[in-house]
Amino acid sequence: MKLSTELITSNFLSMSARLGNDPLQVQGPGGNTSIKDEKIMWIKASGTELANAETESIFVAVDRIAANAQANGYGDGTCIDTVIDPEINLRPSIETTFHAALNHKVVVHTHSISTLTHVISNEGRDVAKNKLKDMPFIMVPYAKPGVPLTNEILARVNSDTKIILLQNHGLICCGETVEEVSNLIKEVETRLYLPPKNISHTPPNKIIDKAFSWTSESWMAQDKIVNSYITSGSFYPDHVVFLGSGLPVSDANGKTPVVLHEGEGVAIRSDTTNSQKAMLKCLSDIMCRLPKSWIPLTIGVNAEAELLNWDAEKYRQKLAAEK
Numbered sequence: 001m002k003l004s005t006e007l008i009t010s011n012f013l014s015m016s017a018r019l020g021n022d023p024l025q026v027q028g029p030g031g032n033t034s035i036k037d038e039k040i041m042w043i044k045a046s047g048t049e050l051a052n053a054e055t056e057s058i059f060v061a062v063d064r065i066a067a068n069a070q071a072n073g074y075g076d077g078t079c080i081d082t083v084i085d086p087e088i089n090l091r092p093s094i095e096t097t098f099h100a101a102l103n104h105k106v107v108v109h110t111h112s113i114s115t116l117t118h119v120i121s122n123e124g125r126d127v128a129k130n131k132l133k134d135m136p137f138i139m140v141p142y143a144k145p146g147v148p149l150t151n152e153i154l155a156r157v158n159s160d161t162k163i164i165l166l167q168n169h170g171l172i173c174c175g176e177t178v179e180e181v182s183n184l185i186k187e188v189e190t191r192l193y194l195p196p197k198n199i200s201h202t203p204p205n206k207i208i209d210k211a212f213s214w215t216s217e218s219w220m221a222q223d224k225i226v227n228s229y230i231t232s233g234s235f236y237p238d239h240v241v242f243l244g245s246g247l248p249v250s251d252a253n254g255k256t257p258v259v260l261h262e263g264e265g266v267a268i269r270s271d272t273t274n275s276q277k278a279m280l281k282c283l284s285d286i287m288c289r290l291p292k293s294w295i296p297l298t299i300g301v302n303a304e305a306e307l308l309n310w311d312a313e314k315y316r317q318k319l320a321a322e323k
């Protein structure tokens with residue numbers, strides 16, 4: 001099959017890079033974009049960063065029909081064997097199946113902070129439904145990324161759907177042109193905007209292991225309520241993948257990237273990767289926007305275990321650690 005690289009237009013690449021460079025849209029190697037015709041779909045490769053869309057080859061071409069078949073239960077759901085060029089050593093995103101199954105030319109998936117802040121609580125979900133009620137949107141319950149999430153999406157989507165809110169995960173917007181999807185994202189972001197509260201903190205006094213240093217996210221340990229939320233578990237998949245379950249209060253295994261000292265601060269290990277730093281900032285960006293009356297719900301220990309023992313995520317962690 002001949003590759004039609006002209007599908008990847010400069011405005012598609014610039015939208016991808018713009019979202020990737022905005023920590024309120026995408027953090028580290030999270031989020032993904034795709035553009036397709038009837039036969040071919042270009043999708044972000046697993047472990048790459050949208051921020052590099054204009055400077056590196058981060059997209060991989062897959063056979064759209066074969067990837068769509070995987071969305072519907074054929075094959076292993078990774079879409080690795082749907083990559084068209086056998087020479088390429090990049091894997092398509094873990095989330096390739098829903099991109100292939102959604103019948104729109106351009107599909108964009110972000111881990112938008114304003115969306116995440118709404119979709120991690122029942123109160124926020126109700127507010128989001130109200131704010132978007134005249135738009136073509138659906139809300140999908142949490143499922144493990146990959147085929148389980150694609151199944152939940154396909155069970156609810158209809159031919160009008162262009163906006164998908166993923167509970168405890170993020171946002172998908174789709175349409176026929178890059179401009180249409182960019183405008184949709186802008187409109188959703190405007191409607192779901194929540195102002196950040198002032199997050200100043202007192203510099204911690206506690207002496208900690210010299211492998212660690214205090215972070216500007218230390219305010220979360222000094223706020224009693226936020227402290228209790230973020231030590232209770234994880235609210236979305238990429239937190240688990242890059243920081244583990246919740247925020248641990250001790251460095252039990254000598255490798256913990258981030259440790260929360262209750263009432264004192266949040267400490268980060270000196271060799272922490274940029275992806276891990278981005279995920280810590282993500283948690284702080286959400287917590288400083290969370291209205292007091294919204295009670296965040298974790299994805300639960302079973303969902304965390306599914307992510308931690310998943311080969312596809314181990315591959316993404318490995319690539320991210322090399323950066």
Ligand SMILES: [Zn+2]
Nearest residue numbers: 031109169170
């Ligand atoms: Zn995602």
